[in-house]
Each structure stands twice: as structure tokens, then as C-alpha cells.
């Protein structure tokens with residue numbers, strides 16, 4: 325150890341890959357044999373309070389249906405912060421987060437004919453599901469009745485129960501069924517957040533059949549909210565943003581909102597009575613929904629996308645009954661719908677507003693995300709990751 329050099333924290337559970345003779349460092353991809361897995365550079369947490377540190381992952385060699393992806397960009401989602409800090413319950417470490425992945429195919433398995441090396445592709449919040457239940461068969465894999473396999477921190481049943489590791493990494497290997505095609509016309513860094521924030525807001529807008537002339541309300545103007553504004557505008561809707569802070573009014577208008585209502589201003593909320601068809605509520609903190617129901621027209625709907633960790637104030641059933649209003653939830657989108665969303669974004673020139681960060685800025689970016697200091701999504705440039713070590717940490 326060189327004196328004065330920062331000492332990386334010890335790994336909580338260093339894992340040696342079962343067949344490490346099958347692994348080599350990715351310095352010379354051309355020299356790799358077909359059945360060799362990659363050692364990938366990564367950033368992840370080794371405990372709930374470690375912050376993010378450099379790690380090396382052993383990625384599996386592509387099986388017959390697998391696509392190996394050289395990751396270029398990965399968006400930073402608020403879920404990543406909760407997961408790496410163990411705020412959503414016990415977590416296995418090391419944990420490399422990241423489920424807004426964009427990169428180029430580097431190798432494919434023998435049964436893959438829909439992707440080829442060089443293709444620009446994306447991976448979102450899931451990398452597998454049971455493929456047999458009613459939801460999976462309907463292309464709604466996110467609602468898999470046997471539980472979808474998350475892109476990170478999930479037990480991967482089809483890969484010996486290993487724990488999935490996400491996109492803050494130089495490469496990833498994913499079954500072709502869970503890989504989507506990224507249109508070349510969009511900025512790949514700004515596409516990354518579409519894979520979670522984009523499809524999470526696109527899916528309920530589509531479910532409600534938002535079209536020309538509809539009025540869409542958006543509650544909260546963070547990563548999800550800013551995508552909801554852009555997508556609803558692209559669908560032809562008139563967009564009303566609800567925010568608690570006056571400071572966000574110019575930003576909302578700049579994103580394309582037609583109107584901004586300060587939700588703490590009772591007169592402004594009363595003036596919005598019966599003016600909206602569907603509300604996309606992106607706020608994850610507990611908040612009172614009843615004032616928002618009063619802004620909906622008959623047969624309107626409110627989709628809640630944020631999952632508060634504490635109880636919400638009670639919903640007033642009368643507010644729903646008197647206007648036949650639906651109070652609904654929605655979780656990301658299926659694989660086919662994710663592809664549809666990307667194609668829609670290419671057609672309409674929609675992408676996220678982003679700030680690209682280096683790997684050594686990830687911890688600072690997390691603190692800024694928690695403070696709400698980002699417009700509107702951080703994206704990691706994976707070319708700034710360190711070279712992988714000679715041995716894998718996980």
C-alpha cells in the first residue's frame with residue numbers, strides 16, 4: 325500500500341467466481357474465446373454506509389440466448405440510492421446499482437438473431453421474469469406473478485441464483501428477451517433515463533389513451549415528472565404541472581408545460597376544478613391526494629407512481645364516487661412497451677434532460693439527488709470507470 329493513497333474499504337462479501345479460469349480482463353475483447361466471461365469495471369456499495377466504491381464484476385459468458393453489452397451510459401435513479409443504502413430492507417453486498425443502461429452489443433449467443441455486435445441497445449429495470457404466467461404472456465413482464473428479476477440486487481433463477489448486478493459497470497450480459505433496441509437518432513446518454521423514468525410515465529399515459537386535446541396534470545417535477553411533461557406534450561396533450569415550490573415555475577414552463585399550478589395555493593387549486601383528464605403523480609413522499617381529485621373531470625384518473633415509505637393521508641371516497649374517478653397505480657412498463665416508448669421518443673425527438681457525471685462523482689451526485697439538486701437526471705459515463713482488477717469482487 326502506497327503511503328498517502330486512499331485505502332478502499334474492505335469488501336463485505338468478496339465472492340470468487342466459480343470458474344475463474346473462464347474469466348479474463350476485457351483489455352483485448354478480440355482475443356476472447358466464445359465461452360469466456362468478462363471482468364467488468366464497476367462502481368457499487370459494499371455496505372449500507374460505504375457509499376459507492378470501485379469494484380470488479382465477473383460477468384458470465386453469453387449463453388445461447390444472451391446478449392453481451394459494452395455499456396456506454398447508465399442513468400442514476402432514486403431507487404439506486406435507496407437500494408445501495410439498504411433503505412428498502414436487507415440487501416446483499418457488494419451491490420452495483422443501475423437500471424437505465426445504454427450500450428453497444430459486443431457479443432451474442434448462438435441462438436440470438438435479432439441483435440448483432442455493434443447494435444445500440446438498452447436494458448431497463450428487469451432482466452428476466454418467469455415467461456409463463458398470464459402477465460408475462462401478455463407482455464406485461466413487470467407484473468410477473470412469480471416476481472420479475474430486477475436488473476440489480478435480485479436472485480437470478482436462470483443463472484444459478486446469483487445476484488444480479490446493474491449498469492454502473494463497463495459491461496452486462498442479458499437474455500435477448502429483455503434487451504431493447506435504441507434508435508440511433510437520439511443522444512445515447514439522454515436515452516438512458518428513458519429506460520426507467522421514461523417508460524414509467526409513458527405506460528400510464530398510454531393506458532389512459534392520452535391524445536390530442538386531452539389535459540394531463542403532472543404532480544412533482546423531478547426525473548419522472550419532467551419525462552411525464554415531455555411525453556404528454558409529444559402525445560398532443562395540454563399539460564398542467566402541479567408543484568409546491570414557486571421556484572420550479574419557470575423550469576416547468578421551459579419543459580413545455582402550458583400551465584403551472586401551485587398546489588399549496590387553495591385559490592389556484594379551486595380554479596383548476598374539473599379541468600384535467602388524467603394526473604400523473606410522481607411524488608414519493610406522503611401527500612394529500614384529495615385536492616388533486618377535485619381538479620379531475622368526470623371519468624378522470626390519477627396514477628400514483630411514487631411509493632412513499634410512510635402512510636399517505638386517507639383518500640376521500642366521495643371525491644372518487646361523485647365523478648367516477650379512478651385512483652390507480654402503475655409500475656414501469658413491459659419490454660414491448662419499452663420498445664414502443666423508445667420508438668415514440670425517436671419519432672418525436674424526446675429524451676431526458678441530463679447532467680453527465682464521471683464515476684468519481686457518483687457519491688456527490690447521490691447527495692445532490694437526495695437534495696433534489698438535479699435537472700433532471702444524472703447519467704454515468706462508463707468510460708470514466710477504472711480498469712477492472714485482476715480478480716472479481718462479485
Ligand SMILES: [Zn+2]
Nearest residue numbers: 401403520521
Ligand atoms: Zn429507476
Ligand SMILES: [Zn+2]
Nearest residue numbers: 454457460468
Ligand atoms: Zn411471469
